[in-house]
Amino acid sequence: MAMALGAAAAREQICAALTAIDAAHQVLRETSSDLVGNDFRVEVAERLEFQDRINRGLMYRIFGELADPPDGNGSIAAVRAALWKRLRITPREITRRCRLAARIRGRRSLTGADIAPELPALAAAVESGAVGEDHIRAVCQAVDVLPAVVPPAEITAAEQALVEHATRVDSGVVAKLGQRIVDHLNPDGLFSDQDRARRRGLTLGRQGPDGMSKLSGLLDPQARAYFEAVAAAVRPGRHLPDGPEERDERSPAQRCHDALKLGMATAISSGKLGTHRGHPVTVVVATTLAELNQAAHAAIDPAIAMPPPAHTGGGSRLPMRDLIAMAANTICYLAVFDDHTKRPLYLGRQKRIATAEQRLICYARDRGCTQPNCLAPGYHCEVHHANPWARGGHTNANNLYFACGPHHTDTTDGHQQTIVTTTGRLGWTDGTTPPHINHAHHPEELLHGNPDPPDDEAA
Ligand SMILES: [Zn+2]
Structure with missing residues (x-):
């Protein structure tokens, strides 16, 4: 058991012990073990x-x-x-x-x-x-x-x-x-409702380079019953991805996958999932007019290359071909932006709501939390006023940026200050360093030289 000491004595003793360990590590690093023999090395x-x-x-x-x-x-x-x-x-x-x-x-x-x-x-x-x-x-x-x-x-x-x-x-x-x-x-594998409730869970793995994601976990009996019912609807010849004329060559596992997709798409298009931060719950996908235009031409002309994938509000990549297919079914909330101003040109089929429109601009420009190195995707973000209301900030798109809950709190309680940079992004500082922007949602910026070019700094 630990020795009881006053605060000052305890801090002093802990620091002294850690310093002694650091010193001993230094000796170990500096001492050659070239000639000690393997018996000694095992020890x-x-x-x-x-x-x-x-x-x-x-x-x-x-x-x-x-x-x-x-x-x-x-x-x-x-x-x-x-x-x-x-x-x-x-x-x-x-x-x-x-x-x-x-x-x-x-x-x-x-x-x-x-x-x-x-x-x-x-x-x-x-x-x-x-x-x-x-x-x-x-x-x-x-x-x-x-x-x-x-x-x-x-x-x-x-x-x-x-x-x-x-x-x-x-x-x-x-x-x-x-x-x-x-x-x-537990020889009979007996589990109570409470055990099942404790063990249920699904984990959506990272999206692979091919765009695919691994799903694993345990379904409780109710979830399985729903799943089975939807899977039964996707029987051979029904709900084919490319329409009824196609021959059904899907494996049982592929039909099961399509059933899950159908169930979720139907739930979203029902409009009964409520709202999430001012938007009806839906898939948010942001792209630019130029990329959408290129994708539309590429879809009919193989000589034209498909543009890079669009980004969803969940932080994943959605190939343009899939985006076009989803938008045709009115399930997804497509937001198209002007290439230069990042202003929305087209906002899906949803009624225009001021707050929803502002969030969409954040999806296009920020993609996720703007605090440097934070990986929180747009779905997990709140809208942060770059100039706080208290100091006369307006709800104007140039003034609104994404911040995840904890980082938004950092700004409201004064741990962090935010400043709009000359490039229109949001810079963060604790007051001791120049403001930095978050490149985590913009990997293309990490790959081309200086990750924080002076251009990004505050005006
Ligand atoms: Zn964050």
Whole structure:
């Protein structure tokens, strides 16, 4: 258990220990291991692995304390932003570490009594450096698939057995043992509604270079029933992608895919999904007049090249041929922009709504959050006034930019200032550096020389 010290003494002791480790690392880096022999190298590898695990244990302790400080309340949003910036780890990894830390960390209740961690055996093994990241994953996966009917004492026994093995064998063996324990504790595969609700989930993978995306996950029985019904409608010869004259040569898997697409397209065109930030829920695709024109000609003349893909509000690429097909079915919200002014020339079939039009300009120009290096796509963004209302800003398209929720908050609480650059983009600064624009949604800008040309700086 950690030693109790006053704040100043604790900070001093922690800094001194970290400095000593840095100094020792420096010695290790500078000492040649060319002549030490392989027996010795194995020993060194073992000790490095152990130290790495000790380090992870300390990291989880700090993440647990950051997320739920024992010495008061902090703003978790500010902490997450600081971790993202200084550790350069993804928001998803920050969430993962905080969640795991919460499961392996003891806490003090309001009455002052100690509350044991959810996974006490794993907690002790992580703290002592006995297990690594892959062991932790294997133990958690096995425990997490146990249904709610398994009594808590059995779950604790399973956790103890797995952790005990994790200190002696590799994580692959632990994962197999975990599967056997699960089969043993739940031989009939009994799952309650609560288990199913906990395990349901779909993950849409990254869009590949070919434009395709992997979908994986578990459907609950209701979702499967809907899916089956739509899949039955897409039986051979029905709902063919290129019309009824075509011969149906689709595989069952391809018809299943088309059923999912049909179900979602029908849901969107029903108009019953409500509104999202001022737009009826729909697919937003932004392109320019020149590219649309080129695509229309390319569709009938093979000598003309297809322009590059358009961008959806979700941050994905949509080939122009698909865009034209979707627009013909009135499902998608096509926004066409003038090539130079980025002003909308055509706004689909939707009634013109001031706020919707302004968002569309942001989709075309910003594509996503404008804060440098933020990857949040347009669907996740709020509209930010470059000149805040308080200082006389107007709801004018030249004055409105995309910012995701957390980054929008950074501007309203004064952590960040924004300035419109001479190129009409939004520059961000914390006041200590010149304003920078976000190139993350404009990869073409990252590839051509200086990623932040002086032209981008504030006027
Ligand atoms: Zn952002």
